[in-house]
Amino acid sequence: MARRNEHSREELREMALAAAETLLDQQGSEALSTRKIASAIGYSAGSLYQVFKNYDDLCWQLNQRTLAMLLVALEQAVASAPDQALQQYGQQYLAFAAQWPQRWSLLFEHRTPLDLETPETLEQAIAQLFGKIEQPLSQLFTDRSAEQISEAARTLWAGVHGIAVLRAHNKLFQVQDGADAMASTLLERYILGWQQEISA
Amino acid sequence: MARRNEHSREELREMALAAAETLLDQQGSEALSTRKIASAIGYSAGSLYQVFKNYDDLCWQLNQRTLAMLLVALEQAVASAPDQALQQYGQQYLAFAAQWPQRWSLLFEHRTPLDLETPETLEQAIAQLFGKIEQPLSQLFTDRSAEQISEAARTLWAGVHGIAVLRAHNKLFQVQDGADAMASTLLERYILGWQQEISA
DNA sequence: TTTACATTCTGAACGCTGTTCATTATCCTT
DNA sequence: AAGGATAATGAACAGCGTTCAGAATGTAAA
Numbered sequence: 001m002a003r004r005n006e007h008s009r010e011e012l013r014e015m016a017l018a019a020a021e022t023l024l025d026q027q028g029s030e031a032l033s034t035r036k037i038a039s040a041i042g043y044s045a046g047s048l049y050q051v052f053k054n055y056d057d058l059c060w061q062l063n064q065r066t067l068a069m070l071l072v073a074l075e076q077a078v079a080s081a082p083d084q085a086l087q088q089y090g091q092q093y094l095a096f097a098a099q100w101p102q103r104w105s106l107l108f109e110h111r112t113p114l115d116l117e118t119p120e121t122l123e124q125a126i127a128q129l130f131g132k133i134e135q136p137l138s139q140l141f142t143d144r145s146a147e148q149i150s151e152a153a154r155t156l157w158a159g160v161h162g163i164a165v166l167r168a169h170n171k172l173f174q175v176q177d178g179a180d181a182m183a184s185t186l187l188e189r190y191i192l193g194w195q196q197e198i199s200a
Numbered sequence: 201m202a203r204r205n206e207h208s209r210e211e212l213r214e215m216a217l218a219a220a221e222t223l224l225d226q227q228g229s230e231a232l233s234t235r236k237i238a239s240a241i242g243y244s245a246g247s248l249y250q251v252f253k254n255y256d257d258l259c260w261q262l263n264q265r266t267l268a269m270l271l272v273a274l275e276q277a278v279a280s281a282p283d284q285a286l287q288q289y290g291q292q293y294l295a296f297a298a299q300w301p302q303r304w305s306l307l308f309e310h311r312t313p314l315d316l317e318t319p320e321t322l323e324q325a326i327a328q329l330f331g332k333i334e335q336p337l338s339q340l341f342t343d344r345s346a347e348q349i350s351e352a353a354r355t356l357w358a359g360v361h362g363i364a365v366l367r368a369h370n371k372l373f374q375v376q377d378g379a380d381a382m383a384s385t386l387l388e389r390y391i392l393g394w395q396q397e398i399s400a
Numbered sequence: 401t402t403t404a405c406a407t408t409c410t411g412a413a414c415g416c417t418g419t420t421c422a423t424t425a426t427c428c429t430t
Numbered sequence: 431a432a433g434g435a436t437a438a439t440g441a442a443c444a445g446c447g448t449t450c451a452g453a454a455t456g457t458a459a460a
Contacts (some may be wrong), residue, residue: 205407205408206408243409244409244410244411245408245410246409246410246411247408247409247410247413250408250409
């Protein structure tokens, strides 16, 4: 038996999540399992239940880390013009989905089983993500209401997300960087069209 | 033991798929299993393997039926103006995803395990779907190349799909019909913006 | 009609999954 | 050193997809 108290609760949690991420990256979410994770850190599967409520909880915590990574990646975007900022967010999002396909997939594959609600921290992270998009949008459309800005932010993010989803799931995109161009034109034309709407 | 030859191969296949659809609609893809499907039609799980190569194959055939349904649903759209046709396609797509959430989810949840390639019939159905969107687009943008039309079709469909995905996965949409409005403005502004681009 | 063959179908088995829990092993305190 | 607390295990359970020997049934030949 492994030495008792060899690792603290927090250490065990960190080790398990790190091992899970490695396994996830290398073999995909299908190959993830409590036994494999536990074995990778020299513990038995049962021990994980001291740190995680269940397998779903483990996935939520993985997703939380992924979302934190995504937010950091989006911080990298620096642009003077607000439309450039939106473009950069879009490209960063697509790049992140391409760099961490398995972790990013887990973010959306993993559906809440209805009896468990989405953790609050996850919702906060998502709200933070939307806030980032709303900022340049409100700079571009100063005369629009907060609701309209919010709706536009969700629409544009959904659009870019849809592009990432289709790229990840199948081979609808012959050209590798087709997604980048698609997101770019989507954002450009949406903004242009909205401005047209206003001036009309 | 069940009577031999009580049902033909084709009957058995049809019964299994119908039972699977019922199970899927009522309990979701997580609850789907070979044993449950077989039990629902009075057979044992092993018998399914006379009709399906494996569970993945069963899912592919389910998805094929769902895609056929979707195509039929999109046929319902009739509009004189091409921009109205696009709007109707978008609304029909969102309506379909809302009416058959589980079947629609299975279409995209179910990832190919890499060793099996996507069935050709499925790819044909997807190509058919894109063709539908390209038609009104090419009417609106007669001076654009086929590649540009194709890219725009994929972009717009990805955008609407992204909206449907986000609505299906969580509660980012307080208002129930928020998705409809989002898809509508997405299409409208994209088209407007693209026209603006051309005239520039 | 009876026998022989061919096919359909089952049910047990295998290895996997998440999860629980009595038991064991270890540490800490008295 | 003894005893209590607890960390960790490993067997167990029910479920999963999948396989396959054997049983059950239909069909055709003798």
